[in-house]
Amino acid sequence: MRTAAAAAILVLLLPCGAKAQSIYGINYIGEVVHMGSSKHQALGYSAVAVQDTSNSVTPNPASTADLTMVTLTVQQLLSASRVYYLEDISKQTRYQVPAFTVSFPIGKGLVLTTGYRTRYFGRADFAYRRDIEGAPTAYENYKLDSSLYTLPVIVAWKPINTLRVAGEAQFNLGSVVDRVNVWFNDVDYRNVDSKRRRNYSGISWGASLLWEVHPRLWLGCNIDGAVDYRVDEVVENTTSVLDTSMTFDYTLPLAWDVGFAANAFGRWWLSSSYWMRAAADPTGFPQLEGSVGNETHIGVGIERRASNEGHILNRIPIRLGFYTDKWHLQFPPGQEVNSIFFTVGSAIPLGNTPGAIDYTLEFGRIGSKAENFVEENVFRLGLSFSVAEPWSRRKTERH
């Protein structure tokens, strides 16, 4: 299993040129990064109340209390989109650094989970041409290279058969780096470089609950506590006398979500969730004053769960979903940015273990030309790889 897991991680880490999830992610931390595996993704990110016995990356950390083996999950998102602005079209391919966690059952109904989760991922690279009298053509180059991530330590507990709870300590780290460069197509001309680097660090807390109200009805909720970031900002320039440094505090407000999962009939389950985060004070981004609002997500999913017998098509799940996001960023100021997505996915079981490969396709749109001038039509591929095996001593082979 270890070899396969290592191979999977290598495969999923292959695309190094990571880009933001969306063209709208060019700015400001707090971009919606949905939590959970591709199973969750296939259900329109509505599975906060869906029991998950195969994935360590889950939308509801309390769900990991059901894991009975050491479980590694790696999740990767790939996205291809077309961005429209007036008559311009830009094709974009984006990758996101995979999320991965490992869960260790340390006692009956007690599971410890740790790993890596992306909170914000921003990449941009664009240039404008400048014509200056008497000089060769110059280019203004802009590059955003940002990643905020969380190293979670989760303890999930199943005190009674119908209840799972989890507490989470989150170590939040990362940086947002903006680079600006004025470049001439002539070696006699000196580039002028500027770089602003903001290092973010902060600890936050989370709690979650998954309640089996009835074998056919589950409820779930999460609280993702506010992150009080300390931000160390350093601005460096070609002319060092212009360099500055400062420190400020930035608070990413608390987020919460609630949802249910209900067995409609047979193997068919319906799930839904609502997630929101209050508008953040745009500290450090004065240009966004009046352009930040509440962030919400509504997801709905239908799953036909896998059967243990019958035709192969009966033994794989079928998942459909729909979700809509309201972004925290407003563009133009005061104008909400909404996205809508349809999802479809399934899974391939990994032998007789709880592990699985979950895969999902998403089709959707972020923003609209009519309201936001910029519209992005997106196709995403989600892939999760979960492997599990009992945590027991291996027999040593001697040759």
Next chain:
Amino acid sequence: MMRRIYFAYALIAAVAVLALSAGCGTDAEGPVTRPFHESGWYSPHAGDTERYVDMLRSVSMIEIPYGIGHSSILKLGEIKGVRYTNLLMQFSYDSLVNYEGMTVDSVVLDLPVVTVQDTLFHLGVTFNELLEDFSEDDTITLPPMYDPDPIQGALGETIRDISFERTEFSIDRTIVQEWVDGTADPWTHGISINWAYIPDSLGLIEMYAQDYGTNPPVLRVLFDGGTEVILPVVSDYAITEDRITALAAAGGTARRLYFEFDLDGVPELATLNYSALVFHTDGSSGLGATYSEMLIGAPTDFQYDLYAPKASDPDSIDILISRSLLPVTIDAKIKIPLGQYTIEVLNGTRVNTGLVLKSTLETTRVQILAIYDAAAGDSLRPYIEVIYTMPTDFQGER
């Protein structure tokens, strides 16, 4: 078995990832991010990049005569305002010792003329015995003292006419006979070849110098019986007179151009992309190489040094900014990048002492770089060009 299945799955995932990567290229984001950027929603904005032209406080010439005694070519006449007024020659008389008691039949001064510009140009000169010594290492602007009575020819002539056809001149044989007999000393300090008059039209006569290595000027002494003895020149020198009227840097004579400026118009917070000294060459007044110099392979481009002088002395080099070649016989706009120099001047780590342009070959030969001055109008006058960028605004305050 299970491991093989895992590998198969990993392989499928890899293929899916690579297929998506290969199938979807990424375009430039510039056009579609424009509204975010132009509205300030995405806040970083590069500062404005501007061009500033400093018309220079003054451009002047510094005259620093340098000797060109080691030149490979000797010249008489005038070209582009540089007048070659005198040739000094010193001979080796060592060979004469072996001919004591013999009778001198004739003596000829043979000048190895290479070219004459224009072809029909000829110049009347006198040969005078030098009364003072000279050295090729010296800077000589006036001829050393010489005997005002010219050395006579075989027929008593004193004025000789040098042209492309006439390069051998007789010397009164009695002069050399006295040297052979030991009744008179040879021309101890050599001779000076001087203009006898100023011709109606000017040109240039060029001949090999002893520094060329072969075929130097010689005195050929023919004794009775047909024995010939060669007395070669062992030291020679062409004295120049600077009559350049253009704003020019020149080697040999020598002139340097001194540019003074202040850069007050560059904002304090600007970061320099580029700076250059810009001027327009006046090809009609420039000189890269004379014809005979070209024949011996001398480069025709003007080899220059651009330096910042020490504050107290424009002649002395504080920092060399640029050394390269320039065309000087065509009209051209020349930009010499100033690199780090202007950056240091603007950030206060270097005192602005101006810029001096000089010939790298000041001590070797004459080259002339003529440029248009302020009187030629704004389109041709020299200036300092600066391209700078203002600081990036990261806070969206623009």
